[in-house]
Amino acid sequence: MSQPSCPKAALNDESRQFALLVNSVTDYAIYMLDTRGMIRTWNPGGQRIKGYRADEVIGTNFSRFYLPEDAAAGVPQRNLHTAAVEGRCIEEGWRLRQDGSRFLASVVIDPIWDDGELIGFAKVTRDITERHRAQERYQKLQANLLQAQKMEAIGKLTLGLAHDFNNLLTIIVNCLELIGTRVKDGAVAKLIETAMRAAERGALLSRQLLTFGRGQTLSPERVNLADAMRECQELLQRSAGDRVTVVFALQDKLPHVSVDKAQLEAAVLNLVCNSRDAMPNGGTITITASAKKTHDPAADAQAAAPHVCLSVEDDGEGIPLADQARVFEPFFTTKAVGRGSGLGLSQVFGFTTQSGGFPQLSSVPGQGTRVALCFPASEG
Ligand SMILES: Nc1ncnc2c1ncn2[C@@H]1O[C@H](COP(=O)(O)OP(=O)(O)OP(=O)(O)O)[C@@H](O)[C@H]1O
Ligand SMILES: [Mg+2]
Incomplete structure (x- = not known):
């Protein structure tokens, strides 16, 4: 005949089961804090997400997981206060791992009451960096x-x-x-x-x-972009003006590309003139030709393929973020009437895409602009 279960043993069992449950969870950091935010328990999820072993964190304050600026602004203590006053604190924010890297955490803090007295907090943290x-x-x-x-x-x-x-x-x-x-x-x-x-x-x-509009009749030929740039080096330096230094970084033994040479020269000239205009007090233009495996970012499904990229980079005024999506449109210009028609980058865009390539713009206002024209490397 089986013995009736003793309530104490059941309780023990329950707490053991609970401990087993918490210690089996690796996707969530589940741990307890005391009223001051000192860590009292730890689980494998905490170790997996934050990188600390139990003996490294128990007894220390949970504010160590916050970014220094958040900790200095009192966010950890404020979150505990919110949990105590409102019954729960739910938050998403950046936190620190042991190795100093950051992760985006989804955090829930619940107060733990015992006979009406606040004795600590239960904290559940999930790493949502990948989802983000x-x-x-x-x-x-x-x-x-x-x-x-x-x-x-x-x-x-x-x-x-x-x-x-x-x-x-x-x-x-x-x-x-x-x-x-x-x-x-x-x-x-x-x-x-x-x-x-x-x-x-x-x-x-x-x-x-x-x-x-990609309706121009092009006369493509096999071109080594580095050689093509060497050929028009003088013209480019002259167009850049006296105050601007043009530096060439042309990789040797580049694969050929198939482009219309006259249009290519017009495109680089347009880019150099834009860079010159963006540096009225002078500066440096760096023209680079290099081979790389890449793909058109607008067509994400494509696999990276061999390309040759020609870039023109300046340390000029840069392009405001709001304008960056518009600069390739025809007639978009920020220059005074008579100083620009807004067709330079349109030519660059049309020529590059009609040649099977794509342009890439990166610009930081106040720091400079880089326009790269990437053409598929021709076979053979
Ligand atoms: N290197 C650059 N630095 C800062 N702004 C740039 C640069 N290149 C282009 N821009 C911005 O993009 C706009 C459009 O350039 P785009 O070359 O198409 O026309 P434009 O230079 O104004 O006129 P056009 O080239 O027809 O003489 C420019 O007016 C300028 O605001
Ligand atoms: Mg221009």
Whole structure:
């Protein structure tokens, strides 16, 4: 016959079971604090998440897990106070591991009452860094995708406009030429000449728009980007002006890329002129050509493939964050009327994407700007 269970043994069993449960949990740090925040118990989850063994933390204050600035601002004690007064404190915040690295913690602190007296706190911490990073990655991907869709839509619109504009200009130029054959001199001939010049400017504009809309006829050839930069070194230095030093860091033995050389030179010239304008008091432009395995960040599903990247970096005024998503749009300019038409980076964008590559912009206001053009390395 079985013995009736003794209540004390049951209680012992229950607390043992509870201890077993807490000590089996490795995804959550579950531990108790006394009323001052001194750590009284520890579990394997605490060790896994924060890196400390039980004997390293028991008896020390839980504020050691907080960032120094949060600890100095009294956040740990404030959280205990909130838990005691409001019955619970729920918080997400950055914490420190033993090795000094940071993790994003989801924290719940519950007060423990005994006969109406506060005797300590139960604290449960979860490491949600990975979830946070995944969310960040997703948001970045989403923003890249939106940006790519926006550029695609503007590109289509621009391409349509540029084509129509071109057709109209062709008619205007043909008619002017016909009139020109009949009127050789006098005031009318001068008017024809003025109209012709305007039509030529219009044609240049529509060519730039065609480039942005990826409708320009390119003549790609096998190019070594380092050699191409050496060839136009003098032109680039001259365009940068006397106050700016142009430094070249060109990797040897680069794989070839397939690009239109004239468009490539125009793109680098556009970048150098932008950098020069961003450094009115002088500075340094660094032009780099290097091979790397990368992929278009707007197309995250792609595997990294061999590319050759040409970058132009300056230590100028940088681009405000709000403008960074817009600088490749045609006609976006922050320069005074007559100083810029806002088509430079559009040419860079159109030429690079039409060549199968992608541009990458990174800029820190007050520190500088780097625009890299990455082209797929051609095989063979
Ligand atoms: N290196 C840079 N540093 C700071 N701002 C830049 C830089 N490059 C581009 N920008 C910003 O991006 C805008 C657009 O550049 P983009 O080259 O397309 O046109 P623009 O230089 O204004 O005119 P254009 O090139 O047609 O003469 C510039 O007006 C400027 O605000
Ligand atoms: Mg420009």
